[in-house]
Amino acid sequence: MADKRKTRNDKTGEDGCSLKSDLPSSQFPSTELETEGYDCDFVEQFPEKFQCSICLLCLRDPCQTSCGHRFCRSCILRWLRSKGYRCPEDQQPLDEESVFPDNFAKREIESLLIRCPFKSNGCNEEYQLRSNKVHMNVCKFRLELCPQGCGESVTKENFEEHIHQTCKRHLIECKYCLHLVERESIKGHIKECPLRPYPCPLCQKLLTNEQQLRHVETDCQKAMVFCMFHQLGCDQTMERHELALHMQESTQKHLRLLCTATSALQEQVHNLSPPGHSVKASQPPSPLSKLMGLALKSPTAADNPEYMAKPSVSGAGLSLPLPAEATQQFSPTVVELNELARKTVRLEQENREMQLKVQSMSVLMAQTQAELTSARSQLSTLDARCCNGTFYWQVKNFSTINPVEHSSGFYTSYHGYKLCLRINVSHSRAPAATLSIFVHFLKSENDTLLAWPFSGRIVFTIVDQDDDAARRENIVEPLVADSKLEAFQRPTTRRNPKGFGFLDLVSLACLGTRNYLLHDTLLLKVTVIPSTTA
């Protein structure tokens, strides 16, 4: 490996003259201690006195020891540092301080004439060793390693040409798959490129290998194919593009073949059906035998024009894999069973469809219900808002109501206060029992617009539901809001727990009189009038 490297360096000229220290750009950056002497092509063999006895090359940066021997600076330092302090020539003790630069020798060595390391490429220059660096920069024959790593060395002049024409590492686009492939492998790649088209041997159409696999079978126009009626006896073969013409021209022939085949098939089916059960034309065909006629194509069914019109109805679908005798013996049952099975399937299918329908209906229903509920609540809200402070409450089934009942909410105006009514009835304390009535403020979206505490008047009315308006005697009890009471503060819960009203508005005994209770229904009216400043 090391040797190869060396050889390559020789070619490139980076190291052609072992002038590494002159060329710091060398791909093998050398430390001081790894640079041996000059390995140049000297015009005349350099005198032995200039040979380093360590590297056996011409001294580079020559040094002389106190014992009088010359070495390359790096060679002697490396020796001293690695092998102890003695002279390699005479084994005398020696240390680094006794090694001195020999500039006289250096000057003489650098004046020695050398040949360009690229002589073999045609450079005939000879120059002094010290000019090597200058020459390397201008030498037209100097080879450099191809940067693409193909291992070739080329002169600067030929570099472009090398890259585009010979470098085996240069990437070339495959004309089929457009992948970039090294020149070295492109030929092999093109041979094996999965997208390389080849002419179809029959129709010459260009296709990739993968396409060719199915091409002949499915769409090559030149491929020989059988007539589509081959199985029915048309033994003509032709190229695929002629097939259409053949089909057209031989329609009559094909129909004949079809006819023959159909009769043969009928014959076969007939042989399968039980002789005892062949339906006689004179008998009125029972539903079962009708079915059999259709299913098994018994020859008597030929009377049936419908059957004739539909020769494509195949009996094969119904024939069961039973031995011939068994088929003969059991076929009515088999046919019945088949029919039943079919019916079952049909019914199941219908059933399933129905179920689905019902499901979708109930979903729809639920949706409608929800919509209705929301519409109703909207409506009641609207009602409550539009009552303008006058709210009627029909308390039905009064005699059996709970001791405490709340009405729905209502608003004093569209953007006004929201309230509800509460009645307390203590039927248990009858006859001393009384009806209590209160208003409660409810939390609403209007609260932020309104003045708190509420101030204004509240009028409770128990309506006399007499048919004759003239005879009606309503019980009317007005009240003025006392803003100090908690009942008139802005509600902090859904409904202010404190209410305001009459603990004993009227005795239940009194309610029993006149028409206050009509059909056990009490009609209450409340009018809430906020003071105009609110």
Place this chain on the structure above:
Amino acid sequence: MANIAVARIKREFKEVVKSEEAAKCAIKVELVDNNFTELRGEIAGPPDTPYESGTFILEIKIPETYPFNPPKVRFQTKIWHPNISSVTGAICLDILRDQWAAAMTLRTVLLSLQALLAAAEPDDPQDAVVARQFKENYEIYVKTAKHWSYKYAGAPNRTPELDSKLKQLADMGVDEHRARVALSSCDWDLARATETIFS
């Protein structure tokens, strides 16, 4: 291998080939592989020694740190010498160990080995058996060394009297080299050698 080692070995190789000694067929080197890490050396047995007329093959391995470290040298040809192992061919020579100097070359190494054949140093032995024989029974050592040179290094047979003993052992079915080692180690005392082999 570092560049310096290769460059040097190439030059040394030329040096040996062009040297006077090579001309006289006293030393020789050949390449074993193309990257100069392994060489095959040859030295002629020096005249007036038991090794005279023998040709001894050396295995030379060049370390990457050459010439800052000595080459690794070993005799491939079997040899009977106090400073060379009769079993492995390992050499005990100071310049191949601590006394190595970078100015030494393949040529000087080969010449030093030749000199070692001419002047053994039994007090610094590699092969204790040979060294003992050298010191205690020099004549037998000379004979043995001559016999080994004849058998392994192509020298003429100058000790035909030893062949009969070898043959006796060979007749007993003993491998020839084994017999030779046993006899050589037992100063050619057949009885002792037999005992060594069969005990």
